[in-house]
Amino acid sequence: MIEVLDLVKEYRASDGTVVRAVSGISFRVDRGEMVGLLGGNGAGKTTTMRILATLLKPTSGSARVAGHDVLADPLGVRRHLGYVSATTGVPDRLTPREVLQSFGRIHGMDVGRIAPRVEELSKILDLGNILDRPCGRLSSGQRQRVSLARALVHDPPVLVLDEPTSTLDVLGARDLLDLLGDLRAEAHTILISTHRLHEIEHRCDRFLVIADGRIRAEGTREALTAGRPGGLEAAFFSAIAGEAVP
Amino acid sequence: MNDSGTGIASRWRARTAIARRDLLEFVRDRRAVFITLVMPMAMYPLLAMSSTLGVRTALNEIDRNRPASRLTLALSGPDAEAFAGLVAVARDRTDGRPLGWPESLTIYAVEEDDAKPLVDAGDADAWIPLAPGTIKTLSSEGTVTLKPRFSSVHPPGRSVREHITAVLRGVADLARRTRLRQAGLPADLLEPIRIEFTAAASASHASGIRDVLPTAASAVFVLLALLTATGAFYPAIDAIAGEKERGTIETLLIAPCAPVDVVAGKFIAVFVVTLVTLLANAVSIALTATVLVRLLPADALSGLPPMATLSAGGIALVVYVGLAAVAAALCLTVTAAAKSAKEAQNTLTPVVMLIAALAGSAILPGADTGRWVPALPFAGHVAVARAALSASIAGASAVPRPAEPAPSAADVALGLGISLISSAAVTWLLLQLTATLLTDEDILFRGPDAASRGFTRPPVRPRPSPGESLTAAVAGLAALWYTQGLAPDDIVSGLVAQQALAVLLPLAVLAWWQRVDARGTFAVNWPSRSALGTGAVCIGAALIGVGLFVTGAAVALATWGQSASPELRDLAERLISLVRSGPAWRALLLLAVMPAVCEEILFRGWVLAGLAGPAPSLRRALVAVIVQAALFAAFHLLPERMPQTFAVGIVLGWLTLRTRSLLPAIVVHAAHNATPALLVIAASDADLGAIQAGRPHQLPAWAIAVSVGFLLGGAWLVAIGGRRRPLGTTSA
Numbered sequence: 012m013i014e015v016l017d018l019v020k021e022y023r024a025s026d027g028t029v030v031r032a033v034s035g036i037s038f039r040v041d042r043g044e045m046v047g048l049l050g051g052n053g054a055g056k057t058t059t060m061r062i063l064a065t066l067l068k069p070t071s072g073s074a075r076v077a078g079h080d081v082l083a084d085p086l087g088v089r090r091h092l093g094y095v096s097a098t099t100g101v102p103d104r105l106t107p108r109e110v111l112q113s114f115g116r117i118h119g120m121d122v123g124r125i126a127p128r129v130e131e132l133s134k135i136l137d138l139g140n141i142l143d144r145p146c147g148r149l150s151s152g153q154r155q156r157v158s159l160a161r162a163l164v165h166d167p168p169v170l171v172l173d174e175p176t177s178t179l180d181v182l183g184a185r186d187l188l189d190l191l192g193d194l195r196a197e198a199h200t201i202l203i204s205t206h207r208l209h210e211i212e213h214r215c216d217r218f219l220v221i222a223d224g225r226i227r228a229e230g231t232r233e234a235l236t237a238g239r240p241g242g243l244e245a246a247f248f249s250a251i252a253g254e255a256v257p
Numbered sequence: 258m259n260d261s262g263t264g265i266a267s268r269w270r271a272r273t274a275i276a277r278r279d280l281l282e283f284v285r286d287r288r289a290v291f292i293t294l295v296m297p298m299a300m301y302p303l304l305a306m307s308s309t310l311g312v313r314t315a316l317n318e319i320d321r322n323r324p325a326s327r328l329t330l331a332l333s334g335p336d337a338e339a340f341a342g343l344v345a346v347a348r349d350r351t352d353g354r355p356l357g358w359p360e361s362l363t364i365y366a367v368e369e370d371d372a373k374p375l376v377d378a379g380d381a382d383a384w385i386p387l388a389p390g391t392i393k394t395l396s397s398e399g400t401v402t403l404k405p406r407f408s409s410v411h412p413p414g415r416s417v418r419e420h421i422t423a424v425l426r427g428v429a430d431l432a433r434r435t436r437l438r439q440a441g442l443p444a445d446l447l448e449p450i451r452i453e454f455t456a457a458a459s460a461s462h463a464s465g466i467r468d469v470l471p472t473a474a475s476a477v478f479v480l481l482a483l484l485t486a487t488g489a490f491y492p493a494i495d496a497i498a499g500e501k502e503r504g505t506i507e508t509l510l511i512a513p514c515a516p517v518d519v520v521a522g523k524f525i526a527v528f529v530v531t532l533v534t535l536l537a538n539a540v541s542i543a544l545t546a547t548v549l550v551r552l553l554p555a556d557a558l559s560g561l562p563p564m565a566t567l568s569a570g571g572i573a574l575v576v577y578v579g580l581a582a583v584a585a586a587l588c589l590t591v592t593a594a595a596k597s598a599k600e601a602q603n604t605l606t607p608v609v610m611l612i613a614a615l616a617g618s619a620i621l622p623g624a625d626t627g628r629w630v631p632a633l634p635f636a637g638h639v640a641v642a643r644a645a646l647s648a649s650i651a652g653a654s655a656v657p658r659p660a661e662p663a664p665s666a667a668d669v670a671l672g673l674g675i676s677l678i679s680s681a682a683v684t685w686l687l688l689q690l691t692a693t694l695l696t697d698e699d700i701l702f703r704g705p706d707a708a709s710r711g712f713t714r715p716p717v718r719p720r721p722s723p724g725e726s727l728t729a730a731v732a733g734l735a736a737l738w739y740t741q742g743l744a745p746d747d748i749v750s751g752l753v754a755q756q757a758l759a760v761l762l763p764l765a766v767l768a769w770w771q772r773v774d775a776r777g778t779f780a781v782n783w784p785s786r787s788a789l790g791t792g793a794v795c796i797g798a799a800l801i802g803v804g805l806f807v808t809g810a811a812v813a814l815a816t817w818g819q820s821a822s823p824e825l826r827d828l829a830e831r832l833i834s835l836v837r838s839g840p841a842w843r844a845l846l847l848l849a850v851m852p853a854v855c856e857e858i859l860f861r862g863w864v865l866a867g868l869a870g871p872a873p874s875l876r877r878a879l880v881a882v883i884v885q886a887a888l889f890a891a892f893h894l895l896p897e898r899m900p901q902t903f904a905v906g907i908v909l910g911w912l913t914l915r916t917r918s919l920l921p922a923i924v925v926h927a928a929h930n931a932t933p934a935l936l937v938i939a940a941s942d943a944d945l946g947a948i949q950a951g952r953p954h955q956l957p958a959w960a961i962a963v964s965v966g967f968l969l970g971g972a973w974l975v976a977i978g979g980r981r982r983p984l985g986t987t988s989a
Contacts, residue, residue: 113275
């Protein structure tokens, strides 16, 4: 469902130098798979995810989501994609219900289908008691749940989540990740990035370790941690340090 | 997943959904709603009240402080006492005193020796020596000559002379009546006509109010333009910059619709709010006017038919719908480049000044609905509204005013049509630009480092940014304006100073400061890989330049005819004088080569490079070419030249982008400017005399056909000779 091939993204920094944020990475995420994208700050995670969300254009290489190329068919990508990042917000003066209704309309859903979908998401994400409260009065955890509901309103088969738990407390993060597990079980394809490795260590099918815009290691938790103590975190540090990882 | 696919219906569904969402957010912002919609409703009553109170207070104050007119006369001679008695009789007449009679009159009958010191001491305004027999002469036949004398120490003012004249006329009138009575003739023998004004004050008010009404209404139209545009500010700031601040803009940009659809949705929301603001203002103005009408004298607005006035108001409202659209789009464009609401507010401040300047320029004397004015944003809207009102007042007036010819209904209708079409075009262009800015990666994900760079010199870069491009053009425009006042009157020095100060100096400072790659920015490339190809391109460019001038002149003659403005005639005469008074090489250097090189470096070099970027998409290239052509047209200041310079700017911009070389544009520009100079050199004195006398010839059909042939042939040569590079590819 997600195919990335030799993806390169360069931009010009404020000091005039050309920075290569993503340097020829390739990977794929299959249907029903949940893959963790791990990396430090500036590793290229957010840039990669923004390219997949069609917010940035790649300098070269290609990326496809649900069979649609991000450059040739960005609207096709957006129809099949749900995107949430740590910085995506919700309108303060609208209620979650209004947010979901408006995005349902923007995504071209039939009016008759929007209301049941909002109720469905309300149950899934436990929005019942906040559905008609202005988003500006919600806690950060509640706002992030609304944001995820917004990304799911058109029932996309692919989810790209850039540090979705960064503003959540432990309980909020656990609930969100439980939900993602349920979505994966329903054959959703999920690419998730986070700095909190322990949160997703046992939830993702595979991991991609990215540093300096390159994929340094790729594989299941078992494959990455084979023969080395310290679990996924140790494998991550080894990978970004340039050590060989199985 | 979504239920509908692509297509116009789904695009409009997305647009309306975005508009609905934005409007919902707007109406929940009580402060913004108050400032945008409620404040205008209170503005006009407050302004009207304060101005009415102010005017009344000022009038009362003036009346209170006005010194009473008084006159003190010294009379000398044996008939002084008797003459003073006649003056007293004239003062006490009930059937009217002569015009200019003083409110307070004192008369001293004195000896001749005492009279002069009295006047010199300032105790009397004048001294009238009366010859012996004055009274007798007055009551019989003959004329008495009176010679009032004034102080050399206290010379009299005009009012003293008027008062003395009035007093003596009063005495003369008494004497005339006495003579008629003695001759047995009726007293009204010498008064065949008596004028009696009835309700004189009211008539004066009515006339005065009708005189000031257009001016007062024009001021209200300018205020209405500003307040209507203000209605777009808050929703526009919230629509894009606010969304960026809240982190919600990304959620819209990943929706399955094109950026231009997102912008269109937001435009609809901002436009609706702006329209509601316009309506709120219009209602407030109408209600305030009804109150003011009651405060005016009863017949002050007599002769102004309500239907004509309502019709003018309706036309003004329609034309301001176009203004609301342009204002909404302009505010969106400006705020699209801002990262936060605060940044958006800062960038909107110059927009307020721009709108105020444009709207205000429409009420200057000479600005009318003719020709180009209605096509200008804001200025055109105010001008058309003003013309509609002038037409309705003129239609209602019994006496025509030849000094201020009012526009006809056809003029107003044409102006309205041009204004609406222009508004739609400008709005569309601004929305395209907004969509480009909205998805600009640098703006969208720009970090705080870019915002806090301040005045530190930027690093070396291949090209200037769009903002830096516009800065150069605006700085050049401002410098051009100031140069007009500072440059020497001599046209040769003036032209050199203009190009040096308005074009090269700002550009040199910016280019040095910004440290851009000169070769890429100023397109320093050969237009072809071979010398033969370069030659073909240059010949083609020269043909295009000639063709552009001749076809442009033909269109201008057909459009303006003999009604060229005095400024354009003056410029033409000065240029003809320059060409005829010196060697041909000087004229060609000053009029063709110098502006071609300087202006091309600025507009097709710096400005176009920054606006288009290194590898522009077709849409960005189009927007860049149109924007730089508009700036190029504005740079020529005279409105009548703007359509042609805009068209030339389009051709030059496109040519530069296609050939990636500045040389063809320079050649086109030089050939375009050289053509009229060569024609003037070749023209006979009779031809020039006819042109200078305001009898321009219509171009013969064969000349137009040849110029079109030049255009087509030139384009063909450029196409085959130039290394045509498709847009979107980078330079090899």
